[in-house]
Amino acid sequence: MSQQQPPRSGGPRRGGPEGGGDRRGGAEGRGGSRGGSEERGDRRGGPGGRPPRDGGSRRNAKGRERNRGGERDRRYSSSAPSQRRRVADPSRLVAFEVLQAVDTEDAYANLVLPQRIRHHRLDRRDAAFATELTYGSLRERGTYDAVLARCVDRPLEKIDQKILTTLRLGAHQLLGMRTPVHAALNQTVGLARGVVGAGPSTMVNAVLRRVSERSCQEWIAELTEGVTDDLKRLSIERSHPVWIVRAMRQALAAHGRVPTEVEELLAADNLSPLVHLVALPGIGDLREAEENGAEAGELVEGSATYRHGDLGRMESVRSGRVRAQDAGSQIVARALAAAPLEGADETWLDLCAGPGGKAALLGALAARRGAHLVANEVSEHRARLVRESLRVLPEQTYGVVVGDGREIAATLEEGPLPEPVELAVEAFGGSGEIFDRVMVDAPCSGLGALRRRPEARWRKTPSDIADLVPLQTDLLRAAVGVTRPGGVVAYVTCSPHAAETQNVLLDVLEGGDVELLDTAGVIRSVMLPGPARDELTGLEMPGTTPAEGFERATTVQLWPHVHGTDAMFLALLRRR
Structure with a gap:
């Protein structure tokens, strides 16, 4: 982009028609501005100069010159230290x-x-x-x-x-x-x-x-001159660490896309994303947001996009009835709620609920069906965030518990839980397979949300992913362990990295306790009509037998440059 070019730092500083001029005076400097060529000589006196006011030399015994006041009163610049602006706006x-x-x-x-x-x-x-x-x-x-x-x-x-x-x-x-x-x-x-x-x-x-x-x-051209490594070049041009550029290119290939799309993906990460809003079903609506300029969402019902600054100015947002939530998060929560289910649909679990955004949407959807949600979080601090997020739901429709998700069966014995869930836990001896729907929004690298959390790209390292994969696998297995036969588990990450998505899924599928649904088909059922829904095909998992009632076994990876969402991954599993 073109920029107005200021004077270079080594050039003249003041005076003159363009702010230049010799600082010691001259025809276009300070001396000249006081009118008179007789004042443009050597300022120490002599021919063409100004004699000292007392007619004698202003040099002291050491030869140093005293203040050059002359016959004129000294002028102080408006940018003197005492008057300079001390802070920006x-x-x-x-x-x-x-x-x-x-x-x-x-x-x-x-x-x-x-x-x-x-x-x-x-x-x-x-x-x-x-x-x-x-x-x-x-x-x-x-x-x-x-x-x-x-x-x-x-x-x-x-x-x-x-x-x-x-x-x-x-x-x-x-x-x-x-x-x-x-x-x-x-x-x-x-x-x-x-x-x-x-x-x-x-x-x-x-x-x-x-x-x-x-x-x-021009700067990028200079910085990339002679750079032959495409990864390094893209790292400079698109402001991503080299290892993330490599990981994203590999993730595109792993999820069935063309690796050369990586440049579009990185560019999308650097765009200012729209704020996505969701009105909690049966609790909130988008009228106030629309009155403030929000536009109806194009991907999923009950959503809107917003461009105008602080959401806290809207009462519906302050109350929690409407909240900011990426459309990708809305899609995966609604897909879990929409997955075909046989038998009872009464008890739902969000295994890793903090800070509570997806839990609130799941809880609202559950409450409308007469179901109850249990939200689990590993720390009391994050559990408080979840409670705050869920406070707008009917009080008897949810419960928040604190514990390691890998030990969810033991945590359920301690409660407190909504009464129907408490009865179910007691009926199964505290460790039974009681949940009809389970969300595993696993802790992940967050590489899919770099446009909303750009600081993450400078904090994460490849070793972070290696450390997370065992945790993600254990959490998914624990979720399967408390899901009843015929119940549905949603495995979700906000990362497209193959190690955090497909590799974890394959490890759990090999155990034989779950089968993969046609996740793409379920997601299409909750999306609004439009190109994004029409083009969403999902990725078939090789060697995986489709679940009963489905012709395909697929996973879905959403992308910022394709769907305008965070890069959310979803796999829907049915407990055998």
């Missing part, structure tokens, strides 16, 4: 505070940002600016860091964290937004003065002036 300060929390406290931007927006009382326009500045700086960090490394004289890891955060925010304004160059420089330097100090702000100014000398495309 609140929207930039919000972005800075969020990025600092992400980098120093391992916070998640999507949780911190709304709090800081409310704290600084940003209006809708400033909140939108702060949101784009925050997420854009996080998404494009890899590219911006490569640019900044060319513009500073030390390794980035040697730069103070606050200064580096400020530089990244300035780089995004200059290279990724439509912010005028002068505004990006002035406001970012003002931010640096306020949060770091006057000294470092000089460095920030110099570095960002160098950044502004080229457009983003």
Whole structure:
């Protein structure tokens, strides 16, 4: 993208028609502005210069020159240190505070940002600016860091964290937004003065002036010149670690797509995603959201998309009747509720419920049928989040328990549970196969949600996936163990990585306790008519016999660049 080109940092600084001019005076400098060629000589006196006011030399005994006041009163610049802007506008300060929390406290931007927006009382326009500045700086960090490394004289890891955060925010304004160059420089330097100090702000100014000398495309061309490795090139161009680029390309192939789609996938990760809303069935509606500009969702019923900043301004959202939830999450929850089931449909389980988004949707769907939901979470802290998420449901329709999902049978014995579930547990001696529908939204790498949680791409490592796979496998097996024969289990990850999806599924299928449904067919039944539904075919698992009543045994992988959702994986299993 083209950028307005400011004067280079090594050029003239003040005066003149374009802000240049010799700082010591001259026809277009400070001396010239006071009118008179007689004032444009050597400022120490002599021919063409100004004599000292007292007629004598202003040099002291050591030869140092005293204050050059002359006959004129001294003028103080409006940018004197005491009068300079100490902070940037609140929207930039919000972005800075969020990025600092992400980098120093391992916070998640999507949780911190709304709090800081409310704290600084940003209006809708400033909140939108702060949101784009925050997420854009996080998404494009890899590219911006490569640019900044060319513009500073030390390794980035040697730069103070606050200064580096400020530089990244300035780089995004200059290279990724439509912010005028002068505004990006002035406001970012003002931010640096306020949060770091006057000294470092000089460095920030110099570095960002160098950044502004080229457009983003020009910088990328320079950074990728001579790079022959496609993975490395894409890593620079699309701001993803090399290992994630490789993993995504492999995941596309594993789920039946063309590996060359990886560039589209990475590009989709870097787009600002729409906010997806869901009205809890039988509890909320989308009227208020629609009055505030939300548009009806195109993928699943009861959904909408929203573009206009802080959702907390809407009462329906504050009450929990309407909430933000990616359409992919809505689809997999509704698919579990819609899967064909023989016999009773009374007890549902969300094995890994925190923080409670899918649990709330499942609980609302269950309540409408007279069923009851048990939501399990491993820690009391996250269980509190689940309780808060479920508080809008009828009180007797759900229960929250705390325990390791791998030990869910033992946890159920301790309760507390909704009365019908309690009776079922007692009837089966506390460890029986009692649940009709079970959601296993397993802890995963989150590679499918990088557009919504862009900080994750800079935190995760391949070893994280290796550590997660045994946990995911054990959780799925535990879920199967408390599902009644004929009951349905949904295995869900927000990651397309084959190790976390197909490999886990194959391990459990080999045990012979479950059979794979036509997951794609069930998902199509809950999606709204349209191209996304028509094109969703699913992937047949080789060597897997379809469950009774189905002609195919399929899994489904949703994609940001294809479906406009997070990269959610779903496999529906029936207990034999």
